[in-house]
Amino acid sequence: MTGFETFRRPAPESDRPEITVGDGDTLRLNEASIRALRTPHAVELQFDPEVPAIALRSVHPDQSPDAFDVDFLPEGGARVNAEEFLRHYGLAFSEPRRLPAYMDKGVLRVDVGEVAR
Structure with missing residues (x-):
């Protein structure tokens, strides 16, 4: 069979880390994000202004x-x-957005460049 490739179904949504940003000055983590961070009781919030991206450690x-406490x-x-963090970096979101997140060098990273204003 040449020329054919098998369609690979994407992982179920619950298996992919996602963070919702812009939801009342909070960052909301789905279950996969919590597992990726190994069920944290607290996180440090980091920001890369060049990308821009938010990271949670x-x-x-x-x-x-x-x-920052994780509730x-x-x-x-x-x-x-994350109100203080978002305000400090001038991050405002016109509406809540669920964004894909991924582990990168020990932090859970989410790129926010296209939704931050």
């Missing part, structure tokens, strides 16, 4: 004075109150 709450939600997923 799992930390112990006592490990870093810059840690687990009863309906699943988690949220991080």
Whole structure:
């Protein structure tokens, strides 16, 4: 069989890390994001202005004075109150957007260039 390729179904949405940005100054993590960060109790928030991209690094709450608490939600997923972080970097989102995230050198990264204003 030459010229044919097998269609590979994409992973189910629940298996892909995603972060929702712009939801009331919070970052919302789906279950796959929580697993990728190894169920963090706190995260450090990082920003790369050249891309621009946001990164979350799992930390112990006592490990870093810059840690943000991770609040687990009863309906699943988690949220991080990122109001101060978003304001500091001038990140505003016209509407909530669910964006793909991926692990990159020990941090969960989400590129926000196309949705940040």
